[in-house]
Amino acid sequence: LVIDQPVTIGPTAIMRKNPAMSRRHRIAMIALDKVVAFDLGVPPQVFGAARDGTGRRFYEVITCTPDGGPVRTSAGFQVVPDHGLEATVTADTVIVPGIHLDADFDGTAAPEVVAALVAARDRGARVMSICTGAFVLAAAGLLDDHPATTHWWHAERFRHLHPKVKLDPDVLFVDDGELLTSAGVGAGVDLCLHVIRRDHGSEVANRAARRCVVPPWRDGGQAQYIERPLPRVADTTTAPTRAWAVQHIGDRLTLEVLAAHSSMSVRTFTRRFREETGVSPTRWLHRQRIDHARQLLETTDLTVDQIARRAGFGTATSLRQHLHTAIGVAPTAYRRTFARSRAG
DNA sequence: TTGTGTGCCCGCCAGG
DNA sequence: ATCCTGGCGGGCACAC
Numbered sequence: 001l002v003i004d005q006p007v008t009i010g011p012t013a014i015m016r017k018n019p020a021m022s023r024r025h026r027i028a029m030i031a032l033d034k035v036v037a038f039d040l041g042v043p044p045q046v047f048g049a050a051r052d053g054t055g056r057r058f059y060e061v062i063t064c065t066p067d068g069g070p071v072r073t074s075a076g077f078q079v080v081p082d083h084g085l086e087a088t089v090t091a092d093t094v095i096v097p098g099i100h101l102d103a104d105f106d107g108t109a110a111p112e113v114v115a116a117l118v119a120a121r122d123r124g125a126r127v128m129s130i131c132t133g134a135f136v137l138a139a140a141g142l143l144d145d146h147p148a149t150t151h152w153w154h155a156e157r158f159r160h161l162h163p164k165v166k167l168d169p170d171v172l173f174v175d176d177g178e179l180l181t182s183a184g185v186g187a188g189v190d191l192c193l194h195v196i197r198r199d200h201g202s203e204v205a206n207r208a209a210r211r212c213v214v215p216p217w218r219d220g221g222q223a224q225y226i227e228r229p230l231p232r233v234a235d236t237t238t239a240p241t242r243a244w245a246v247q248h249i250g251d252r253l254t255l256e257v258l259a260a261h262s263s264m265s266v267r268t269f270t271r272r273f274r275e276e277t278g279v280s281p282t283r284w285l286h287r288q289r290i291d292h293a294r295q296l297l298e299t300t301d302l303t304v305d306q307i308a309r310r311a312g313f314g315t316a317t318s319l320r321q322h323l324h325t326a327i328g329v330a331p332t333a334y335r336r337t338f339a340r341s342r343a344g
Numbered sequence: 345t346t347g348t349g350t351g352c353c354c355g356c357c358a359g360g
Numbered sequence: 361a362t363c364c365t366g367g368c369g370g371g372c373a374c375a376c
Contacts (some may be wrong), residue, residue, distance in 0.1 A: 255352065270353070280353060282374090314363045318375070 025199070027061045028091035030113065032099050032136065037075040038185050039097030039130040046192035049208035050200065058200060062087055065207075066113055074100040085116045093195075094120045096252075098131025098184070101154060107161035109139035117142060120215070128180040128195070130188035138162040142179060149174045150182035188216050201338040202294040238262055238273045245285065249292050250310045255281055290326050293319055297335045304331045 005108050029043055040063070047059040047235035068084030088094050094117065109117075113206070117140040121127055129137050134150035135158065137143050147166040150158050153168035168174060172213055173191040175198075182191035195231035208282055242264045257267035258281060273281045293311035296302055304311070308319035316331075 252359095265366045267354090267368090268364085271365090274354090282352065313374075321374090 021201045024057065025059045025092045026090060027059055027093040027095060028088045029061060029069050029095045029097060030085070030088065030116070030136075031063055031065050031073075031079055031081060031097065032109075032113065033071050034074050034100040034102075035071060036100065036131060036185070037073040037077070039188055040073065040186040041078065042130065043095050043099070043192055045210060046189055046214075047196065047211055049205055049211040050196045051207070052204070057085055058196070058204070062091075064088065067109055084120070085112055091120065091125060093126040093128060094125075096129045096133035096187070097138045097278045098129075098133050098151070099136070101132055101157070105135075107139060107187070109136045114140040124178065126178045126180070126195075128182070128191065130182050130191065131184045134158065134181045135161070137179070137181065138165055143181070146176050146179055147174050148176070148179070148181040149183050153184070163320065165166065200289060201298045203257065203298050203338075206295075213261035223270065238276055241269075242277075244283070246288055249288055249312045251312065253285060253312065286322055287326075289313055290322055293323065293331070294334065297331055298338045307331070 020238060026045060027043060029040070031040055033098065043062075044061040048057060048159075050058045052058065062083055063079070064083035064085060064087040065081045066081075066085055068081065070078045070080045071332050072078050096117070113136065117127060118343050121140075127137060127142060129150075130149045132154055134143065134148055135154070136157070138148070138161070143162065143165040145164055145166070149168050149171050152169045155167060158165070158169075159167055169183075171183070172187040173180060175194065180191060180195065182188050186311065193205050193209055193214075196208055238258075241258055243262055247259060255266050255270065259266045262269050264272065270281055273279075273284070277284055279287075289311045292314070293307050296310060298308045300307075304319065305316040308314070308316045311319065313319040313322060314322045320330060323329065323334065327334070329337070
């Protein structure tokens with residue numbers, strides 16, 4: 001599924017993949033020649049920030065290269081890994097960060113890298129890419145007939161090289177179950193946070209985001225590009241109203257109310273809102289409400305009905321409906337799944 | 345489940 | 361001329 005309504009996991013995925021119950025989730029990152037230095041830093045940083053209540057890490061991230069030797073990054077310096085590709089054999093997740101694409105890049109990947117990725121996929125491991133790392137997954141054939149994304153700048157090239165992949169270059173990331181791809185640089189952060197949330201719930205993910213000082217709420221459906229023609233005068237933005245809305249998430253927030261808070265007409269407000277966030281006001285609001293409801297489900301013992309009201313869904317039915325379309329599980333099932341993480 | 349009303353989204357366009 | 365605003369209305373999604 002392409003992420004339009006953001007998260008696309010079924011209940012089984014949550015139940016099965018919640019690694020809190022077993023040994024630490026091991027992530028192997030494959031650094032290839034000309035790896036994008038930024039991308040290489042993201043998974044250790046973000047996954048490393050995912051901790052339980054006692055500070056214990058949920059993930060272990062190790063870096064490897066095809067031959068176990070150093071590789072040069074896109075920034076020119078070299079990286080010396082501790083492992084070769086054998087590290088991927090025992091990994092629960094394999095990540096391919098972006099690589100700098102030369103003009104003469106032919107779209108292929110080294111056979112041993114392809115073999116490692118295919119093996120990981122075949123044994124049910126999770127396989128992720130950041131930015132142009134999607135070119136490597138595609139070269140291994142993993143993305144054929146699957147939805148995926150990559151950096152928008154390389155979308156045409158990608159389509160040309162891999163016509164069988166259902167590329168959506170307009171989203172931050174795509175969650176296709178055990179195959180996850182993300183757009184350039186910053187979107188890798190969003191994808192890592194998304195995965196943490198999938199595994200351990202919003203609270204852990206939000207704590208990790210806070211620890212990294214990145215915004216926790218961007219989801220896959222958000223546009224890679226947010227049209228922002230020119231920096232505007234401060235008082236003509238919807239940002240303060242968004243902040244205000246989050247504080248009053250339980251209230252009845254109609255377009256009229258929100259526009260009035262911004263001192264704009266309804267028409268101008270909706271237009272600005274879309275320009276600035278990439279989504280319509282109600283979609284954004286629904287996401288905030290889902291977020292809040294998830295948090296309450298995880299951290300409190302309030303009834304589903306009480307949570308529905310506090311999150312701004314009028315009724316429990318409405319909450320159930322929205323939660324189901326967002327993540328495919330019912331409120332109580334969601335709560336049960338993450339009760340364990342809380343205890344740990 | 346289907347039905348009905350309400351609010352939203354956004355293209356369109358006139359006016360500043 | 362060019363840009364921004366905000367009212368209108370058809371189509372549509374969602375709430376009840």
